[in-house]
Amino acid sequence: MTFNPTDLLAIAPEIAVLSLAILVIMIEVLISRSEEVLQGITAIGLLAVMAVSIFVRSTSANVFSGMVANDDFTMYLKVLLTGIALLAILMSKDYLKGKNFRVGEYYTLILLATVGMMILASSTDLVTMFLGIETMSIALYALAGFRSECSKSNEAAMKYFLLGAFSTGFLLYGIALLYGATGGKTNFADIGIAITAFGGDNPAPAYLYAGIGLIMVGLLFKVAAVPFHFWSPDVYQGAPTPVTAFMSAGPKAAAIIVFLRLFGWALPDMSIAWQPILGVVAAVTMVTGNIIALSQQNIKRMLAYSSISHAGYLLLAVIAAGTAGIRSDAAAGMLFYLVAYYLMNMGAFTVAILVSRARLDGDYQINNYQGLAANHPWIAGAMALFMISLTGIPPTAGFFGKLYVFSAAVKAGFIPLVVIGVLASAISAFYYLRIVVYMYMRPETAESSKDLKPTPAWKTIMIVCSILIIYLGVMPGMMMKLADSSSQKISSPNRVVTLK
């Protein structure tokens, strides 16, 4: 196995984020504990990472012996994940104020989680996948419990940690079995090749199937699909809100992408076995997530269930990817969906922070939105847009995300699943638009007429998200082209080639 120094260019974004993380924590310890300084450095650093992701590229398709992917698709994902971290940090800026947090640690943890997500999203090997998942998760456990003075935050961390570690056990066991069953392969492409060798006189061992099942479970946990979703509402509710926003967008995106890579590129030959399971899981996830969200009174919890249902829609793309000839469509749909979901979800959480902050008790009850439109037409308008986009009503990004993913699933022939998906999103209108009803059609209360005082950082997030949602809803062409052309050439590097 050879190692080419230029391979490092392929993981330059990861290295950059990691260095940034170390830099931030060192600055906090040694130089300055000023929030402004640390935030500024983190934000500028992340912008630099975006540039690095785009411009610093290794030309080799097969880096680190095929352990990570190096292509446009992966690059877009890294930009997306950096963007998620950037918005999370912007969102945190004024949230952290007066909470007596060690901001440097906080930013460092976000950056470390981002490193994990980037590794995960680019991994094409079980080893890198595992490392990515764990780097991401461990940082997130700590982030969920970051408000150590708050019981709910503690509880969130505890639940997340215990269940997360539990699911890691299954994931690892699955990896071990898959490794054994394929004769020592950990590379996705190699696994795919090894699996084609089975059949006829050489039947696959039972533990191959068990291994795939266990890996599937481990990943389903990370994307919070029913029935492995139980952690997510509690964790989302208890974690500091910017962290919730970050968790609902980033880790989900990274995990669903590796899901797609593993099942679409390594295991399509096994699709007869896993597609039905995922189909059932996706259907149950879409329906359950949306149904339970209906009766939520806390907006963070409601958005948690909403994000569960969105994981269900995303799973449709994974399922479609198992069908020959559809996988690049599915990948493109997923990329578009992730971008849309990121924008609308981050936006919604920003408004949630704003509204709750103006309350005396700082709670997240949906009642707080009554009559918001009267005093804060712009904020209410932005929130309405986010909700409409989450519902999937045109002309918003959310609509095209769904259209794109659903049409990939239709092409792959999963029409009943799409019918369930459309029905589930019809149900989702009830709770998303309830917020709109509260804002526009309920009289304002003494509480809701208070000034929300959006700071420049929050205003920026809302404006950027709104504009991009409308842009992608009206002119989705360019983004779709990017998604499509990059997903046509997703590399699945083969490790055997480099063994000289």
Add this chain to the structure above:
Amino acid sequence: MSNYLYLIPIMPFIGFLINGIWGKKLGEKAAGYIASAMIGIAFVMSVTAFFELLGHDPHHRVIEKEFFSWIAVGDLSIPFGILLDPLSAVMILVVTGVSFLIHIYSIGYIHGDPGATRYFAYLNLFVFFMLLLVLGNSYPIMFIGWEGVGLCSYLLIGFWFTDQAKATAGKKAFVVNRIGDFGFLIGMFLIYSTFGTLTFSGAMHGAELFVGSTAIIFWMTLSMFLGATGKSAQLPLYVWLPDAMAGPTPVSALIHAATMVTAGVYMVARNSFLFIMSPGTMEIIAWVGVLTAIFAATIALVQNDIKKVLAYSTVSQLGYMFVGVGVGAFAAGVSHLVTHAFFKALLFLGSGSVIHAVHHAHAHAGFKGDPQDIRFMGGLRSKMPTTFWTFFVGCIAIAGVPGLSGFFSKDEIIWMTFANGHPAIGVIALIAAFLTAFYMFRLLFLTFYGSWRGRKDQEDHLKDSPKVMTLPLTVLAVLSIIGGWIMIPYALGGGMQFEHFLEPVFEFANNFAGEKGHPSHMAEYSVMAISIILAISGILLARAWYLKNPDIPARLANRSKLAHKVLFNKYYVDEIYNFAFIQTFLGLGEALWKSFDVLIVDGIVNGVAKLLGWISSVVRKIQTGLVSNYALMMAIGIVAVVGYMVWKI
């Protein structure tokens, strides 16, 4: 003009932006003028475009402009384009024309309301989406319009949101429309999976070449029709429309009578090439249409709220349009769509004028009563002459009095049911026509004739509405009279220019259906004669009951005891048949309204929401908050997944 077609929808959008952003600063008056001016410009552009289209050879009357490649990924390619063909040209003329008049009317109607600028902004946004809906050249664009008009309708119904009932009505409209949207989306996905394209022309091409099971076409068209029943208020999804009357009256006129609710009919007409391939769906459409027509007409018989009568009447008339397209007479369905837009907008605006006047009278007299209850009106003819005359024209137009627009379009539909071999549907449609004449004239007589049934001090304050409101009424009245003159059938020496204009759009459908043979003019005359007799007798009966002997309906209400006396009453002894007949319908109307409408259908719609909420409150309990339970659930899930995987080998 054809290069600037996109400006037609853009104009109202600009109006929306101006009023939405600076409305508060501009003030109510300026907002109204800007909104109206934008629609006016769009209307002029539509007329220009229409004449340009007319200049083409009939078979080349299609202007399809693709402005940019909206979505182009892999084999999914959706250009952002506008399709102007005779069908969409008719639609944009109706939409911009009628909404222009309604915008002007609104200036007077909404005067003094604190939310007036918001109102005009929403109204403009609505027109934008409606134009997008009819002009789009692909399903996604149509869907954007489809969702957009739904959203605006929702906002406008709940416009006076301080009133809880109004906000609830808005919500109901939204819920029902979601069900419809679900159908539309599924239909769209089925079209995509079958034909691999989402443009109308692509789908049409695909339909031409289509070989294979028509089952898929059946499901495709049925899902789309489900969408249409939601938007166009057909059985069983009509419930939201009567409730939607909670919104301002011009909104009812524009959205819930003239334009948005006809979107379903437009959609079926636009997809005539698909629907015609599925006789099963067509049969369903025709039956749903005719049942809705008669069902809503019977309910309209017993309503006392002036707008509710008109609302059920709209549901009923939409039923006729679906009968038209359902029996394959697409052009006839669209004709009725157009004439209905005129006379129903007229009637709604007229009712708005009445409500406006009564409301002011009540306000002056310091009386808090329902200004929409016709039981407390009467004698308005002399107080509000313009409103009365125009309303009268609307009534005779909808009743089907020969020579007016409603006669030609409705008669064509009824005739086509017989000509295309659906006599049962035709008979029901004729009965509904009789009921239509009856309930409309009941409304007219109760409102405008007789003497004022309210208090004297109110009566003194009644006066006709301002010019800005009566002028649109006059224009619409003229249109309601002459609008049908381009639809006069050959049998009456007409040229059916309207049908010929639309013909190229439905060419595929008509060829597919094949030649039905030419029934004689004699048959057509007799159907026409029957329908005229029914209309006239409906009017006369209403006159007899509500004008000459206003106590009869009240006695009929207590009929069970009096039935015997009534039947042998010397006055009506020769009208026994008529009586038995109408009694049944009155009773049926009352019963349907109270049981089926209020309890069942309404109950189902509200029930679905409640049921989902209940399920949700139960299912959420599985989230116990205990880690150990979560771990157990996960373990069960894992055993299931791994078990299935291993068992599968």
Add this chain to the structure above:
Amino acid sequence: MTVGLEWYLWLSALLFVIGVAGVLTRRNALIIFMSIELMLNAVNLAFVAFSRFIPNIDGQIFVFFVMAVAAAEVAVGLAIIVTIFKRKESVDIDQVNLMRW
């Protein structure tokens, strides 16, 4: 009779199931955590066994990664459990249910 791959796999499976059972039945967060560690070690055993029998060195490398990650997890996990303990004077997970439904 030789001790073949299957012996190791069954042992590993057994250990793993014991770990899972521990997680499901215990209420003390620390013991649950230890059970999870047992699951991870069962996995390590499977890795080493596969690595020995295939033969392929990657499995053993994987074991090192697993151990490193597990150590990191212990650090964060214990910190979380200690915080809970400081607040509640207990590590009984059944008392941690502020958030539900």
